[in-house]
Amino acid sequence: MTDSKDETETMEVDVLVIGGGTAGPMAAVKAKQANPALKVAVLEKANVKRSGAISMGMDGLNNAVIPGHATPEQYVKEITVANDGIVNQKTVMAYAQSSYDMINQLDEWGVKFEKDETGEYNVKKVHHMGTYVLPMPEGHHMKKILYRQLRRHRIQVINRYMATRLFNGPDGRIAGAMLLNSRTAETAVIRAKTIILCTGAAGRLGLPASGYLFGTYENPTNAGDGYSMAYHAGAELSGLECYQINPLIKDYNGPACAYVTGPLGGYTANATGDRFIECDYWSGQMMWEFHRELEGGKGPVFLKLDHLAEETVQEIETILHSNERPSRGRFHDSRSTNYREKMVEMHISEIGFCSGHSASGIWTDEHARTTVPGLYAAGDVGSVPHNYMLGAFVYGALAGEDAAAYCADNELPEIDAAEIARERARVLAPLERESGIPPHQIEYKLRRFVNDYLQPPKVTRKMEIGKERFDEIRADLGRMYAADPHELMRAAELQFILDCADMAAAASLYRTESRWGLYHHRVDHPEIDNENWFVHVQTKKGEDGMPVNFKREIDPYVVELDDEDKVAYQQLRVGSGQATS
Amino acid sequence: MPLASLSNSVPVEVNEEACIADKGCTVCVDVCPLDVLFIDEDKGKAFMKYDECWYCLPCEKDCPTNAITVSIPYLLR
Ligand SMILES: Cc1cc2nc3c(=O)[nH]c(=O)nc-3n(C[C@H](O)[C@H](O)[C@H](O)COP(=O)(O)OP(=O)(O)OC[C@H]3O[C@@H](n4cnc5c(N)ncnc54)[C@H](O)[C@@H]3O)c2cc1C
Ligand code: SF4
Ligand code: SF4
Numbered sequence: 001m002t003d004s005k006d007e008t009e010t011m012e013v014d015v016l017v018i019g020g021g022t023a024g025p026m027a028a029v030k031a032k033q034a035n036p037a038l039k040v041a042v043l044e045k046a047n048v049k050r051s052g053a054i055s056m057g058m059d060g061l062n063n064a065v066i067p068g069h070a071t072p073e074q075y076v077k078e079i080t081v082a083n084d085g086i087v088n089q090k091t092v093m094a095y096a097q098s099s100y101d102m103i104n105q106l107d108e109w110g111v112k113f114e115k116d117e118t119g120e121y122n123v124k125k126v127h128h129m130g131t132y133v134l135p136m137p138e139g140h141h142m143k144k145i146l147y148r149q150l151r152r153h154r155i156q157v158i159n160r161y162m163a164t165r166l167f168n169g170p171d172g173r174i175a176g177a178m179l180l181n182s183r184t185a186e187t188a189v190i191r192a193k194t195i196i197l198c199t200g201a202a203g204r205l206g207l208p209a210s211g212y213l214f215g216t217y218e219n220p221t222n223a224g225d226g227y228s229m230a231y232h233a234g235a236e237l238s239g240l241e242c243y244q245i246n247p248l249i250k251d252y253n254g255p256a257c258a259y260v261t262g263p264l265g266g267y268t269a270n271a272t273g274d275r276f277i278e279c280d281y282w283s284g285q286m287m288w289e290f291h292r293e294l295e296g297g298k299g300p301v302f303l304k305l306d307h308l309a310e311e312t313v314q315e316i317e318t319i320l321h322s323n324e325r326p327s328r329g330r331f332h333d334s335r336s337t338n339y340r341e342k343m344v345e346m347h348i349s350e351i352g353f354c355s356g357h358s359a360s361g362i363w364t365d366e367h368a369r370t371t372v373p374g375l376y377a378a379g380d381v382g383s384v385p386h387n388y389m390l391g392a393f394v395y396g397a398l399a400g401e402d403a404a405a406y407c408a409d410n411e412l413p414e415i416d417a418a419e420i421a422r423e424r425a426r427v428l429a430p431l432e433r434e435s436g437i438p439p440h441q442i443e444y445k446l447r448r449f450v451n452d453y454l455q456p457p458k459v460t461r462k463m464e465i466g467k468e469r470f471d472e473i474r475a476d477l478g479r480m481y482a483a484d485p486h487e488l489m490r491a492a493e494l495q496f497i498l499d500c501a502d503m504a505a506a507a508s509l510y511r512t513e514s515r516w517g518l519y520h521h522r523v524d525h526p527e528i529d530n531e532n533w534f535v536h537v538q539t540k541k542g543e544d545g546m547p548v549n550f551k552r553e554i555d556p557y558v559v560e561l562d563d564e565d566k567v568a569y570q571q572l573r574v575g576s577g578q579a580t581s
Numbered sequence: 582m583p584l585a586s587l588s589n590s591v592p593v594e595v596n597e598e599a600c601i602a603d604k605g606c607t608v609c610v611d612v613c614p615l616d617v618l619f620i621d622e623d624k625g626k627a628f629m630k631y632d633e634c635w636y637c638l639p640c641e642k643d644c645p646t647n648a649i650t651v652s653i654p655y656l657l658r
Pocket of ligand 1: 020023024043046052054059060061062063162201217221222225226254325356357378387388389390392
């Protein structure tokens with residue numbers, strides 16, 4: 001892929017997967033398996049060997065639906081309730097029904113899951129109702145295993161190029177993408193019959209309390225690229241007011257409790273060492289209780305492990321300090337924190353979009369199809385709620401298979417040359433200026449405003465002021481200056497983040513009720529209003545280039561809930577009613 | 582707009598005696614998801630060019646000579 005500064009090279013593929021983290025490699029492999037004659041390429045901003053949320057590995061499957069431990073129906077119920085009813089159950093069901101096959105597929109590829117003496121998967125209970133957590137004590141092999149599959153299936157991998165925009169054909173179908181090299185600032189165009197967006201969460205929306213731009217919960221390469229690109233391509237997005245907010249170790253972006261320490265006896269406690277939530281499973285309701293305790297007189301909140309036996313603490317340390325976030329031990333050492341001696345201070349993460357953990361994403365159906373023909377979305381950037389890593393794999397596979405079938409029936413659409421030229425000029429502009437404002441300064445200011453004005457509890461007037469501040473930042477884009485290709489990548493990302501901030505504000509203002517606990521707690525509309533808001537809130541790009549919102553009916557449920565299920569996640573506070581964990 | 586430069590202490594330290602970038606190694610540069618490591622061509626050694634680290638550790642784990650030490654960025658320590 002060479003290209004002088006004045007030219008843009010063009011290549012052609014059938015299936016272009018954007019993002020080679022978790023869902024991406026799976027999508028590519030499954031497309032190729034479905035039809036080996038297809039040209040399939042994975043485009044990755046970083047390097048597929050070590051990219052994405054699972055760059056170092058993963059501690060376990062958070063949502064394994066394994067016969068004997070949980071049924072797909074039970075899982076669909078659980079997610080429906082955890083998400084306050086706002087789900088397209090068909091998409092959750094499609095996940096649940098493929099979950100077990102995917103685990104077996106990964107097992108066959110060499111992923112090591114925890115098994116008991118008889119060789120059965122050793123599943124643990126963390127959720128409110130069912131049993132779904134499957135540990136992966138050797139989860140650090142994950143990326144190697146995916147890489148091996150990419151090579152085995154002869155998938156073309158393009159590292160260190162980021163996609164900046166998608167192109168539509170004359171009839172609106174997806175037609176290709178603009179690429180930018182983060183080291184040379186070369187640009188290129190890929191024409192494709194189908195594109196599968198697997199670009200992960202919008203991880204750089206809020207600013208972590210530390211003020212460090214890259215100290216985010218999500219891998220910060222995931223700036224919200226896919227959300228913005230889908231938006232500009234005319235796709236519908238959903239649930240953007242249902243933010244991702246996670247409980248984390250204070251100042252360190254490692255998750256703390258539910259999945260690893262919970263099954264071993266650890267729990268979330270207040271300053272007096274008492275439990276205040278019945279169930280540590282991450283949900284908006286749980287985060288609301290967390291927030292209340294954090295801000296209340298018994299705050300802050302802690303991870304309590306100091307009551308556990310020495311061997312249990314050692315087991316926790318081995319997992320938490322070696323798999324997913326292996327720098328964690330160093331963090332604790334620098335503050336002389338020993339799990340045996342004292343509780344560990346916790347805090348709330350910055351806000352973001354992520355369907356892997358909450359429900360904010362590009363709207364898709366149960367085949368991972370977006371509303372733009374030929375465009376798919378899978379993983380954290382899709383819209384299947386609480387989908388986590390296994391959901392990324394399952395939806396990657398569904399997307400790959402469907403995309404392969406789509407290719408058989410469709411020709412490669414044309415892309416308007418003028419549009420390519422416009423996009424190229426937009427992307428390269430900051431590098432062509434002699435001076436101006438560097439992207440990191442604009443990003444800091446933007447994300448500080450996101451915290452100031454969008455972070456829940458949400459207040460109408462604050463969000464309106466936030467929008468004004470975002471408009472001013474948009475006006476500053478014409479003065480953004482990148483000193484080198486690396487900064488140009490950050491400049492492109494900044495524009496994704498700004499689009500996400502506008503979309504977050506618009507969707508949050510549109511839904512005039514409160515729902516999902518802390519995720520969408522509106523102080524001036526504090527109640528759930530099922531009469532008017534038992535709907536999805538969708539976002540699209542309007543005529544003026546700014547977000548427009550509208551309601552989408554909830555599809556009839558495929559699994560009915562009984563009354564007891566409906567309130568299960570409403571009563572998470574200890575002593576609040578019939579909830580048990 | 583005039584620009585000023587501001588120095589930051591960065592979380593990645595490279596032991597230059599151990600680093601074999603001068604023999605063609607680029608492993609850490611290749612694996613870093615944030616693309617913040619570079620090779621100093623004059624010295625033939627790897628270094629961290631931008632203070633944009635997720636302290637995720639692929640650079641340290643994958644380095645063939647154990648030349649890299651990642652600390653928690655100062656702001657979070
Ligand atoms: C710290 C942490 C711990 C977690 N723990 C667990 C757990 O224990 N169990 C569990 O089930 N789930 C866990 N999850 C969730 C799970 O990891 C994610 O849901 C899943 O990995 C998401 O996969 P993905 O493919 O959507 O995104 P990712 O794997 O993040 O991949 C996105 C990829 O897209 C690339 N990219 C982004 N923008 C562009 C662009 N413009 N052009 C080209 N490429 C681009 C990125 O570089 C990245 O490689 C955790 C997540 C995090 C962050
Ligand atoms: S991986 Fe290690 S030896 Fe190779 S360039 Fe980096 S620091 Fe040097
Ligand atoms: S710790 Fe991660 S982000 Fe930091 S330099 Fe190493 S690979 Fe890059």
